Amino acid sequence: MTTATRSMASHPRLPRWLLFAVALLLVSGRGSCDVDPLDCGDDEDNDGIVSTPGVPVCSSTDRNALLRFKASISSDPNKVLQNWQASRLNCCDWTGVTCDGATSRVVRLKLPNQNLKGRLDAGLSGLSYLQVLNLDNNDFMGSIPASFGGFARLQRLCLSNIPSLSGPIPESFGSLKSLQLMDLRSNSLTGPLPSSFGMMSNLRNIHLYGNKISGAIPPSFGLLSQVYNCDLSNNRFSGPIPDAFAFGLKSLAFLFLNDNEITGLPKDMRNLTRLQWIDLSNNPLMTGDSVQGIATAPLISQIEMSSCKISGPFPAWASRLPNPSFTLLSDEVTPSLNLANNAISGSIPSALGKLTYLEGLSLQNNHLTGPIPTEFAKLQRLQRFNVSYNQLSGKIPQVSPFTTFDKSAYQPGNPGLCGLPLTPCK
Numbered sequence: 001m002t003t004a005t006r007s008m009a010s011h012p013r014l015p016r017w018l019l020f021a022v023a024l025l026l027v028s029g030r031g032s033c034d035v036d037p038l039d040c041g042d043d044e045d046n047d048g049i050v051s052t053p054g055v056p057v058c059s060s061t062d063r064n065a066l067l068r069f070k071a072s073i074s075s076d077p078n079k080v081l082q083n084w085q086a087s088r089l090n091c092c093d094w095t096g097v098t099c100d101g102a103t104s105r106v107v108r109l110k111l112p113n114q115n116l117k118g119r120l121d122a123g124l125s126g127l128s129y130l131q132v133l134n135l136d137n138n139d140f141m142g143s144i145p146a147s148f149g150g151f152a153r154l155q156r157l158c159l160s161n162i163p164s165l166s167g168p169i170p171e172s173f174g175s176l177k178s179l180q181l182m183d184l185r186s187n188s189l190t191g192p193l194p195s196s197f198g199m200m201s202n203l204r205n206i207h208l209y210g211n212k213i214s215g216a217i218p219p220s221f222g223l224l225s226q227v228y229n230c231d232l233s234n235n236r237f238s239g240p241i242p243d244a245f246a247f248g249l250k251s252l253a254f255l256f257l258n259d260n261e262i263t264g265l266p267k268d269m270r271n272l273t274r275l276q277w278i279d280l281s282n283n284p285l286m287t288g289d290s291v292q293g294i295a296t297a298p299l300i301s302q303i304e305m306s307s308c309k310i311s312g313p314f315p316a317w318a319s320r321l322p323n324p325s326f327t328l329l330s331d332e333v334t335p336s337l338n339l340a341n342n343a344i345s346g347s348i349p350s351a352l353g354k355l356t357y358l359e360g361l362s363l364q365n366n367h368l369t370g371p372i373p374t375e376f377a378k379l380q381r382l383q384r385f386n387v388s389y390n391q392l393s394g395k396i397p398q399v400s401p402f403t404t405f406d407k408s409a410y411q412p413g414n415p416g417l418c419g420l421p422l423t424p425c426k
Ligand SMILES: *[C@@H]1O[C@H](CO)[C@@H](O)[C@H](O)[C@H]1NC(C)=O
Pocket: 243, 246, 247, 248, 268, 269, 270, 271
């Protein structure tokens, strides 16, 4: 994802179909290692490590660390560890192991999708030259050993889809100064994030989706100036995002916080100069006002806040949203505002008609009354629009695209609406 985005930003004349394809990938695979050039690298040639030529001979330190790891595995149905034998001295030839030709040290350990059962042995951190650890999609039990914070050279940590991997992210992770990719999604991690989280100063992609991590986001998070893509969704994060979060995340483009118990955003988000897409859906304790800082993020163009139990009048910040002059960065996302499935009452502000970049506007399932503002006729880029299940009345703007949306964009609900595509006004 990172490279795709950066290269798009620097090649403004890429054909639109390509941008569209990339955008699709981003949408369908958000947070997925598969479409992310900074990924866990199931393909050895594709993980960014340049091995120096030479015939590596395993160091005994590394061999011992690997044998300890093997000893803690209780089941290896695919027999991938069969050639991991003390008698086969050159561990650089063992399945899943790659050494660097110049140092002869183990730089990669990759055994994803092997149904390995057992514990993650603390002794694995003896692989002090390790750059990539990929044990995705296995059956380890227990927690991540604190000693894993000792991987000083580790760039990619891929421990996703390990359903019984539990316990907290260790405080020692603050020492992972080389880490660029942390993929711990779809595990059973708990506890709060360690206060040292922001010390992983090279982090670019964070995938913590689908765990049970709780508590507040630590203020140190705001120090992660390289983070581009951050997916904390489907956890139990609670409370407001600290103001310090908005201090230094100057590379952050995508922020997924949906399905948590977040109650608000920093008031001033001006420093989040690249933030384009924020998903706060399904945070049931949020209020309309507690997220007003979103309107200060200069490039924000895709906002999702459905199912947040927001009540009262239409959030005032929506009328203050920036109308970003079109940079290519914005082509990666679907510029849209999604406030569906809340309890917003009163009228739709006509100021939304200024947001001419919008391609999606989802307001269904609220308590909105009054007309669809005539200013909406300016929203010529709209492709998805939905105001059904409200109590709107009056004439639908009789211009395309409003006349061509499916009737289900307007009704059920809104018995007082008239004009195409509904029945003519009396
Ligand atoms: C924005 O960043 C600057 C330093 O680059 C800092 O002085 C300022 O306090 C930050 N503002 C906020 C609201 O975090």
